[in-house]
Amino acid sequence: MSSYVVFDLEFTTWRGALERDWSAPGQLREIVQIGALRVSDTHDVLDSYEALVRPLVNQRLSDYFTQLTGITEEMVAGGSLHPAEALSGLLEFCRGQTVLSYGNDMVVLGENTGWARLRGEEIKAGFLSPSFLNIRPWVNTLAPVTGSVNVGRLWRVLGLPKPAGGEEHSALFDCYSLAAAIRHLCSTGASLPEGCLTSSN
Structure with missing residues (x-):
């Protein structure tokens, strides 16, 4: 059986950070959250990976981030990795697979992997083992109605049943929406890209 992985990240943000490309000092x-699904060539979900992650620089989450994602500091304090x-868990989950994201989340993944290594921490699975692809251009070309929406709303604009559990801006729910x-x-x-x-x- 052949398969692929879809993944999504939620990461620290502030009002206006997207427009500023996170250029403000310290931002x-x-x-903060990772979601991933392993999906078969018949597009059935085979397995999942989900983790809350403890930010080390911006330990206080912005109100904007919490309102957007529903993730609170208490949730992170109570059950985060x-x-x-x-990162090791995600990369192990993705080992040997092509990994699809709706946007350039692989860039954020690379940044966080680099920071961990600069701190002298071991990432137990190699970052170069999976192959990463931004699938958004493929989706937007085939379904232009998706061009202006985030990944968590894909199911809605395509007229599909809502995926079970969660809401948009929850990493695993967004993976189900993309899948x-x-x-x-x-x-x-x-056909999926080659x-x-x-x-x-």
């Missing part, structure tokens, strides 16, 4: 894109542990969009577009006769499917071990 790093530290990962150290960044190196969470549903890919399944729908492939059901209309589209190289997306890899044989499972």
Whole structure:
């Protein structure tokens, strides 16, 4: 069986940070939540990975971030992983797979991996093992109605049933929304870009 992975990140943000490209002093894109799904070539979900991650520089989450994601400081304090542990878990989950995101989340993943290594921490799975691809241009080209929406709203604008559990800006829910969009577009006769499917071990 062949498969692929879809993943999504929620990371520290502040009102206006997107427009400023996180250029304000101290406003790093530290990962706070990771979601990933392993999906078969028939677009069935095979496995999932989810983690809350403890930001180390911006330990106080902005009100804007909490309102956007529903993630509170209490949630992070009560059940989060150290960044190196969470990143290692994700990369191990993705090992040998092509990893699809709706946007350039792989850049944020690379930033956080780099910071962990600068702190002298071990990332137990190699960052270069998976192959990462921004699938957004493919989705937007096949379904122009998706061009202006975030990943968590793909199911809605495509007229699909709402994925079970959660809301947009929850990393795992956003993965289910993206997986549903890919399944729908492939059901209309589209094919995933070349190289997306890899044989499972």
